[in-house]
Amino acid sequence: MTDNIITINNLCKSYKTDSGEVAALSEINLTVRKGEILGIIGSSGAGKSTLVRCVNLLERPTSGQVLFEGTDIASLKRKELLKLRRSIGMIFQNFNLLSQRNVLKNVLFPLEIAGTAKSERVDTASRLLKEVGLSDKLKAYPSQLSGGQKQRVAIARALALNPQVLLCDEATSALDPETTAQILSLIKDFNSKYGLTTVVITHELGVIRRICDRVAVLDRGKITEIGAVKEVFTSPQSDAAKRLLAYEGGAL
Amino acid sequence: MNAAIWHEIGIGVGETLYMSVIATLLSYVIGLPLGIILAATDKHGLKPNVIVNKGLGVIVNILRSIPFLILFVTLIPLTRVLVGTTIGAPATIVALVFAASPFVARLTETSFKEVDSGVIEAALACGASTPKILIKVVIPEALPSLISNAAIAFVTVIGYSAMAGFCGGGGLGAIAINYGYYRGNTDIMIITVVIIVAIVQIFQESGLKIAKLRDRRKKHKNK
Numbered sequence: 413m414t415d416n417i418i419t420i421n422n423l424c425k426s427y428k429t430d431s432g433e434v435a436a437l438s439e440i441n442l443t444v445r446k447g448e449i450l451g452i453i454g455s456s457g458a459g460k461s462t463l464v465r466c467v468n469l470l471e472r473p474t475s476g477q478v479l480f481e482g483t484d485i486a487s488l489k490r491k492e493l494l495k496l497r498r499s500i501g502m503i504f505q506n507f508n509l510l511s512q513r514n515v516l517k518n519v520l521f522p523l524e525i526a527g528t529a530k531s532e533r534v535d536t537a538s539r540l541l542k543e544v545g546l547s548d549k550l551k552a553y554p555s556q557l558s559g560g561q562k563q564r565v566a567i568a569r570a571l572a573l574n575p576q577v578l579l580c581d582e583a584t585s586a587l588d589p590e591t592t593a594q595i596l597s598l599i600k601d602f603n604s605k606y607g608l609t610t611v612v613i614t615h616e617l618g619v620i621r622r623i624c625d626r627v628a629v630l631d632r633g634k635i636t637e638i639g640a641v642k643e644v645f646t647s648p649q650s651d652a653a654k655r656l657l658a659y660e661g662g663a664l
Numbered sequence: 665m666n667a668a669i670w671h672e673i674g675i676g677v678g679e680t681l682y683m684s685v686i687a688t689l690l691s692y693v694i695g696l697p698l699g700i701i702l703a704a705t706d707k708h709g710l711k712p713n714v715i716v717n718k719g720l721g722v723i724v725n726i727l728r729s730i731p732f733l734i735l736f737v738t739l740i741p742l743t744r745v746l747v748g749t750t751i752g753a754p755a756t757i758v759a760l761v762f763a764a765s766p767f768v769a770r771l772t773e774t775s776f777k778e779v780d781s782g783v784i785e786a787a788l789a790c791g792a793s794t795p796k797i798l799i800k801v802v803i804p805e806a807l808p809s810l811i812s813n814a815a816i817a818f819v820t821v822i823g824y825s826a827m828a829g830f831c832g833g834g835g836l837g838a839i840a841i842n843y844g845y846y847r848g849n850t851d852i853m854i855i856t857v858v859i860i861v862a863i864v865q866i867f868q869e870s871g872l873k874i875a876k877l878r879d880r881r882k883k884h885k886n887k
């Protein structure tokens with residue numbers, strides 16, 4: 413057996429557009445280890461969102477494989493795929509909360525979908541909302557919350573079904589630095605407390621530096637480099653990684 | 665202006681409301697599922713399907729482009745089969761449903777398409793099936809827009825029903841034509857017009873109010 417929870421083999425994804433085929437991802441090979449926080453960094457349009465969306469099949473790869481705990485997810489039947497998605501939580505840059513549901517009911521949503529017993533639902537949702545520090549906002553609607561609070565609700569919702577993996581697609585990109593730090597330490601807490609495997613997509617080096625164990629550099633649809641954060645950041649090998657680090661140096 | 669006329673007008677108001685309510689409800693029974701299908705089969709929808717989308721779209725467009733009075737007259741043979749008469753409220757309801765269903769289909773389609781695709785994506789990521797997304801995400805998220813569009817649909821149906829007065833339809837339209845126009849009674853003409861305008865205003869405004877109250881997207885004071 414392996415302690416890789418996700419294995420991606422030769423993954424390619426291209427889109428047909430009016431101006432021909434666009435390759436968003438080419439020949440991606442990547443593993444996510446149980447319990448780690450893996451960062452995927454790349455500039456805008458590098459293919460980061462496409463890559464995470466292939467992990468829960470929100471996007472169908474054009475070719476290649478995604479194995480989740482050894483199972484090829486493309487081979488799953490519809491019902492099994494829905495089950496798989498319940499063991500992969502996901503949060504987004506724009507939070508994507510249900511605007512017509514209050515905070516508590518947003519977190520209840522996945523529990524309703526999964527058919528969790530009614531008596532358990534409210535308990536689970538309230539416990540999670542307490543963990544993310546929103547016990548006093550259960551009845552508030554998303555429009556009444558700050559960005560950071562919205563992302564906390566989204567995290568509670570993503571964790572409601574006790575997933576094995578949390579995918580974060582630019583989860584802090586819409587937040588100010590202080591709120592970013594709070595959300596990142598919340599993610600880190602869940603990772604260390606529950607061993608929650610986490611994949612963090614970002615274009616910010618700071619995010620990687622703060623919470624990731626390993627980092628993969630994605631550049632124009634290809635992974636140019638992957639390794640421990642310290643190694644990649646102190647001695648980058650690929651041009652893409654060097655460029656990312658150079659820009660940060662320049663900006664500071 | 666004698667009591668008998670006022671009595672007629674009273675019955676006319678009742679008939680107009682009755683025709684419009686029944687016709688609007690039936691138009692939603694037909695139009696709402698069509699709106700769901702149109703939105704879902706769109707190329708950015710939940711179940712993209714070009715053939716269904718274009719095919720249904722063409723039918724809806726054709727029905728929508730036929731002027732109401734022409735539709736009313738064209739439908740007469742069918743109306744006779746369906747309700748056994750070609751005049752009065754029942755006949756008008758048939759034509760109203762034909763005219764309003766495609767309109768409702770487009771209105772509801774628009775409401776559904778306004779739903780934030782990110783929210784649908786989050787629901788998909790939670791492992792929700794398509795029917796669950798429809799019932800628990802798309803419809804509730806679109807509800808404020810569905811309500812304000814329902815007011816527009818209802819008001820449009822009232823407008824059509826008044827037109828039907830020209831060809832034997834009942835309600836206020838018939839009174840305006842028969843007493844007002846043919847008998848040259850300007851008072852009755854004006855009164856019926858004022859009443860129709862008032863009904864339209866009341867329903868349009870209350871539709872918007874209800875939609876606004878129901879919408880949680882704006883900041884609102886808590887208790």
Ligand SMILES: Nc1ncnc2c1ncn2[C@@H]1O[C@H](COP(=O)(O)OP(=O)(O)OP(=O)(O)O)[C@@H](O)[C@H]1O
Nearest residue numbers: 427429434436454455456457458459460461462463
């Ligand atoms: N549905 C689509 N149709 C066509 N091209 C697409 C589609 N989705 C993504 N792409 C293209 O694929 C490439 C990768 O997009 P992706 O959204 O994965 O980038 P990203 O790294 O997440 O960027 P960002 O940081 O801006 O979110 C881009 O060139 C984009 O234009």
Ligand SMILES: [Mg+2]
Nearest residue numbers: 460461462582
């Ligand atoms: Mg992206």
